[in-house]
Amino acid sequence: MRFTVSPYGLEDLQHIAEIEKECFEHPWSYDSFCMEYADKKKHYFVAKDESGEVIGYGGFAHVEDEAHIMNIAVTAKARRMGVGSAILRAVLDCAEKLGIVAITLEVDDSNAAAIAVYEKAGFKCAGLRPHYYGWDRPARIYWLRF
Numbered sequence: 001m002r003f004t005v006s007p008y009g010l011e012d013l014q015h016i017a018e019i020e021k022e023c024f025e026h027p028w029s030y031d032s033f034c035m036e037y038a039d040k041k042k043h044y045f046v047a048k049d050e051s052g053e054v055i056g057y058g059g060f061a062h063v064e065d066e067a068h069i070m071n072i073a074v075t076a077k078a079r080r081m082g083v084g085s086a087i088l089r090a091v092l093d094c095a096e097k098l099g100i101v102a103i104t105l106e107v108d109d110s111n112a113a114a115i116a117v118y119e120k121a122g123f124k125c126a127g128l129r130p131h132y133y134g135w136d137r138p139a140r141i142y143w144l145r146f
Contacts, residue, residue: 008044015054023073045090058087069105106139
């Protein structure tokens with residue numbers, strides 16, 4: 001599958017909200033993504049296939065000289081094709097250009113695919129956050145320092 005990754009636009013928000021519903025048990029709302037879009041300290045990217053359909057998104061919050069990855073999600077039909085890795089690369093490139101020195105995220109301890117993407121990119125696990133995704137579902141805390 002061929003796809004491109006670029007900064008998101010207002011026209012992408014509804015598609016992002018739909019992907020969010022597909023991918024997460026407790027999805028953010030469309031209104032939440034509108035608030036993210038209005039926040040100049042948030043930086044998001046979308047992956048689009050050859051037809052222009054949004055097949056993934058990801059972004060981060062810029063806080064001082066650090067960043068926190070908010071979400072990266074890919075539609076089921078586009079998984080295992082490098083889309084998540086490409087979105088992560090765009091996020092990391094943008095963070096570096098902004099002078100960010102470290103970037104962090106939380107990922108569900110049972111999400112082996114996402115963990116593999118982050119570790120391949122050089123993120124290191126710094127510990128677990130108990131009950132982050134539910135009573136028996138901890139999050140792994142990852143950091144990458146530039």
